[in-house]
Amino acid sequence: MSTESDSDVKDELARKRLIExxxxxxxxxxxxxxxxxxxxxxxxxxxxxxxxxxxxxxxxRTSTRSANSVRGAQKLLKAIYTIEFLxxxxxxxRSSTLRELYYLSESWDEERxxxxxxxxxxxxxxxxxxxxxVTREDFHMRPEESGATIMGPLFLRExxxxxxxxIHCQEDVGEGGYQIPNxxxxxxxxxxxxxxxxxVETGGMRDRLVENGFDEEYNVIVVHLKGQxxxxxxxxxxxxxxxxxxxxxxxxxxxxxxxRIYASVSYGSIKSAHLSEYLATPxxxxxxxxxxxxxxxxxxxxxxxxxxxxxxxxxxxxPRFQSDYWREQIxxxxxxxxxxxxxxLASRGLDFVTDTYLPERLGEMGVL
Amino acid sequence: MSTESDSDVKDELARKRLIExxxxxxxxxxxxxxxxxxxxxxxxxxxxxxxxxxxxxxxxRTSTRSANSVRGAQKLLKAIYTIEFLxxxxxxxRSSTLRELYYLSESWDEERxxxxxxxxxxxxxxxxxxxxxVTREDFHMRPEESGATIMGPLFLRExxxxxxxxIHCQEDVGEGGYQIPNxxxxxxxxxxxxxxxxxVETGGMRDRLVENGFDEEYNVIVVHLKGQxxxxxxxxxxxxxxxxxxxxxxxxxxxxxxxRIYASVSYGSIKSAHLSEYLATPxxxxxxxxxxxxxxxxxxxxxxxxxxxxxxxxxxxxPRFQSDYWREQIxxxxxxxxxxxxxxLASRGLDFVTDTYLPERLGEMGVL
Numbered sequence: 021m022s023t024e025s026d027s028d029v030k031d032e033l034a035r036k037r038l039i040e041x042x043x044x045x046x047x048x049x050x051x052x053x054x055x056x057x058x059x060x061x062x063x064x065x066x067x068x069x070x071x072x073x074x075x076x077x078x079x080x081r082t083s084t085r086s087a088n089s090v091r092g093a094q095k096l097l098k099a100i101y102t103i104e105f106l107x108x109x110x111x112x113x114r115s116s117t118l119r120e121l122y123y124l125s126e127s128w129d130e131e132r133x134x135x136x137x138x139x140x141x142x143x144x145x146x147x148x149x150x151x152x153x154v155t156r157e158d159f160h161m162r163p164e165e166s167g168a169t170i171m172g173p174l175f176l177r178e179x180x181x182x183x184x185x186x187i188h189c190q191e192d193v194g195e196g197g198y199q200i201p202n203x204x205x206x207x208x209x210x211x212x213x214x215x216x217x218x219x220v221e222t223g224g225m226r227d228r229l230v231e232n233g234f235d236e237e238y239n240v241i242v243v244h245l246k247g248q249x250x251x252x253x254x255x256x257x258x259x260x261x262x263x264x265x266x267x268x269x270x271x272x273x274x275x276x277x278x279x280r281i282y283a284s285v286s287y288g289s290i291k292s293a294h295l296s297e298y299l300a301t302p303x304x305x306x307x308x309x310x311x312x313x314x315x316x317x318x319x320x321x322x323x324x325x326x327x328x329x330x331x332x333x334x335x336x337x338x339p340r341f342q343s344d345y346w347r348e349q350i351x352x353x354x355x356x357x358x359x360x361x362x363x364x365l366a367s368r369g370l371d372f373v374t375d376t377y378l379p380e381r382l383g384e385m386g387v388l
Numbered sequence: 389m390s391t392e393s394d395s396d397v398k399d400e401l402a403r404k405r406l407i408e409x410x411x412x413x414x415x416x417x418x419x420x421x422x423x424x425x426x427x428x429x430x431x432x433x434x435x436x437x438x439x440x441x442x443x444x445x446x447x448x449r450t451s452t453r454s455a456n457s458v459r460g461a462q463k464l465l466k467a468i469y470t471i472e473f474l475x476x477x478x479x480x481x482r483s484s485t486l487r488e489l490y491y492l493s494e495s496w497d498e499e500r501x502x503x504x505x506x507x508x509x510x511x512x513x514x515x516x517x518x519x520x521x522v523t524r525e526d527f528h529m530r531p532e533e534s535g536a537t538i539m540g541p542l543f544l545r546e547x548x549x550x551x552x553x554x555i556h557c558q559e560d561v562g563e564g565g566y567q568i569p570n571x572x573x574x575x576x577x578x579x580x581x582x583x584x585x586x587x588v589e590t591g592g593m594r595d596r597l598v599e600n601g602f603d604e605e606y607n608v609i610v611v612h613l614k615g616q617x618x619x620x621x622x623x624x625x626x627x628x629x630x631x632x633x634x635x636x637x638x639x640x641x642x643x644x645x646x647x648r649i650y651a652s653v654s655y656g657s658i659k660s661a662h663l664s665e666y667l668a669t670p671x672x673x674x675x676x677x678x679x680x681x682x683x684x685x686x687x688x689x690x691x692x693x694x695x696x697x698x699x700x701x702x703x704x705x706x707p708r709f710q711s712d713y714w715r716e717q718i719x720x721x722x723x724x725x726x727x728x729x730x731x732x733l734a735s736r737g738l739d740f741v742t743d744t745y746l747p748e749r750l751g752e753m754g755v756l
Contacts, residue, residue: 115599116738117592119731126688126735164591167535167614169567178562181599185562192560194546194553195574199537199564202595206563223532224485227570231483231549246535320494363487367494370484 027179027206034159035110037152038103045096055096056086059150060294067293067339074303075296076288076340078150085147094132095144101125101133102144106159115160118142150294157251162202166250169197171230172241173213174260179206186210189241195230197244204256209263215239216387217260219304221247221272221281225362225373232374238388241266248281251292254299257285261301267387268301271378274309274319275359276331279341279350282306287340307381311353314360317377320367321358328359395547395574402527403478405520406471413464423464424454427518428662435661435707442671443664444655444708453515462500463512469493469501470512474527483528486510518662525619530570534618537565539598540609541581542628547574554578557609563598565612572624577631583607584755585628587672589615589640589649593730593741600742606756609634616649619660622667625653629669635755636669639746642677642687643727644699647709647718650674655708675749679721682728685745688735689726696727 041057048055060066060078068079087093105124109116116124122141125134135141149156174189178201189198201207218240220226226244229235235242243257261268270285272278283289286304288296314321324332332350335341341350353359365373382388409425416423428434428446436447455461473492477484484492490509493502503509517524542557546569557566569575586608588594594612597603603610611625629636638653640646651657654672656664682689692700700718703709709718721727733741750756 114738116734117595117731119592119729120596120734120738123688123729123732123734124738127737162592162595167537167591169535180563181601182558182604185560187560187562190550192553192555194555194567195548195569196567199562199567201563223535224487224530227485227530228488233549236550320491361487361491363485364491366484366488366491369495370482370488370492 030158031110031113031160034152034154035107037154038107038110038148038159041148041152042100042103045100054086054088056084056088056092057096057099057147057151058082058084059147062146062291062293064290064338067290069339070296073297075300076293077296078293097130097133098125098135098140098144099148101128101130102141102148106148106161109160113160115162117162117164118145119164121145121161146292146294155295155298157203157205157255163250163252166200166246166253168200168246168250168253169226169244170200170241170256171197171226171244172217172235173239174209174241175211177208177210179208190235195227197230197242200243200252200256202252204252204259207256207259209259212241212264213239214241214264214266216267216269216382217241217243217257218307219243219245219249219253219257219268219270219285220362221245221270221278222362225271228363228366228370228373232371234374234378237374245270245272245281245285249285251295251299254285254301257304258299258301261303268304269307269382269385269387270304271307271362272309273359273361274311274314274353275324275361276328276335276350276353278309279306279335279346280331283338283340305385305387307378307385309360309362309364311349311356313377313381314356314358315352317365317368319360319364321360321364324353324357324359329354398526399478399481399528402520402522403475405522406475406478406516406527409516409520410468410471413468422454422456424452424456424460425464425467425515425519426450426452427515430514430659430661432658432706435658437707438664441665443668444661445664446661465498465501466493466503466508466512467516469496469498470509470516474516474529477528481528483530485530485532486513487532489513489529514660514662523663523666525571525573525623531618531620534568534614534621536568536614536618536621537594537612538568538609538624539565539594539612540585540603541607542577542609543579545576545578547576558603563595565598565610568618568620568624570620572620572627575624575627577627580609580632581607582609582632582634584635584637584750585609585611585625586675587611587613587617587621587625587636587638587653588730589613589638589646590730593639596731596734596738596741600739602742602746605742613638613640613649613653617653619663619667622653622669625672626667626669629671636672637675637750637753637755638672639675639730640677641727641729642679642682642721643692643729644696644703644718644721646677647674647703647714648699651706651708673753673755675746675753677728677730677732679717679724681745681749682724682726683720685733685736687728687732689728689732692721692725692727697722
């Protein structure tokens, strides 16, 4: 059970790691060496598959942030100020957004430590995550709220600043569902009656599944991804899989951007490959819309745009899409030159998705 | 109290209006006249202030949709098919999204009744709203979910397809708050302990207010607008004002796009001026960020872009921004050439917004 003191221990650990990092810089100074910080290069060409953990992680290539130039020294100065702010935030059990951190730097006495733009502060926080091996959530850095929700036979306890809240994600929520908090590690799963987890890209389809009672009929936890899913959404999906031992399937539009949504749930994103083990659900499978569904179900389509074609071709080079399945689907899509949205299933009637398409696909996949 | 039979009566009324509309076409045919449908012109130049209702509504200029051309006849044919679909949907107590309607039209037997694109079906549904005086929500047409939320001392009952849900928007929800359903008229307010309603543009600021306990300290219902607010968000804001007799204030970024967010809450939007009386809260006041705050509080700013300047200049022509207050603020902003985000208040510390800025502004406005 997650208790007050558990979270205190976690905060203290995060704080300790940050301070260790600062003392490394101190030691480097003391030894007379130029302080530096080495981090993995974060590009598509530097992600490798970790067979043991079953996720994509950064490879061996690294970049060095060194104080051997004025620019580099300023970067480390900014890191030190940020570490001080984060350590204080943890000590006081406060939290803040990435945007607030950027603005807050304007209040720092040393002008050269202030951030020039938010990209700079965002990147620094990611660097600190990688080097300290503590997640941003454990630094108490909140993202902008994403609005993603859960609906399904799941009873959970959320640890809020105002005390514990016990919530059943069908019986205690409105039609909008349970709002996933910024840090889903404040959630403990108390009980459930679910057979699998269905992650859904669009709100329109999420509402359709809920209206048609799909979550009740098939004992499904419906997670609304809301487009490219926030870290909180990916994290809770991973936890639903790990802790409740539930299969996870992902239901998106049938276009290259949606395959990337699936990839970020399943394989981890390139930008946060240092967190793949924490955020990705390697066992997550893709339900559709598959290019082959466009053909088999004769769905209404739009032609592929130039940027769609480029994105598909780039996926053929993406290490995450090297399976026979994905090569086949992507090549088929380039061949037919079409894409389809999940809501295009409505062309066969409003119940087609829940009466026919999903039962057929989930049957094929062995989930039902 | 909202009961099963209340909503049945409402559905039956919406259905009746739609069928009346279809029979008007029928009568026009029977009389040997060319069927037509007249609707107000929906542009900035055709909105006028309704002194009685205290909102902006469409003026006298109208456009006619007539069957006197093949194109026009097809438009009316599409209207008839859509009316049939909506009437059936109401009869069966189903609902659907605008996107589903567009795709669904592909299943209609008469090919010429099918929509060419979603703009066409969206516009038709708006036309039907205007002519029938029934809202889209009462046709059971759902928008794509917006993810907007409420946090505050409000106890409500939501009528869901699965029965009633009684939810306190502080005690029964997680940190993410209560998710506003697509049709907030399924909500009944049971009890509250609120002094006013604060609508907030960004998620980062909403989270800041909740973390700092602003809703508890000042008895505030915090409504997260999530950018340009969805109809459901504007509707529930209006109802909180009308039914609970609470002042409503709006807290946004300090840029021309945010003033339009305020305008859509307060005055109604140009696109849905036929619904102003239902969606707009004329008494809603603007807290900030005001251009004068940028000066007074010395906030971190970004320079105005060309499109910002154009938007401000267009607001000087917008009938909704003709008050002395807005002319002054907009002219000041053009003069200083700067804009600031609400989270820029963090440059004065994370508590500045709740300890200083909001209490000062709300005091000046007479809300506190």
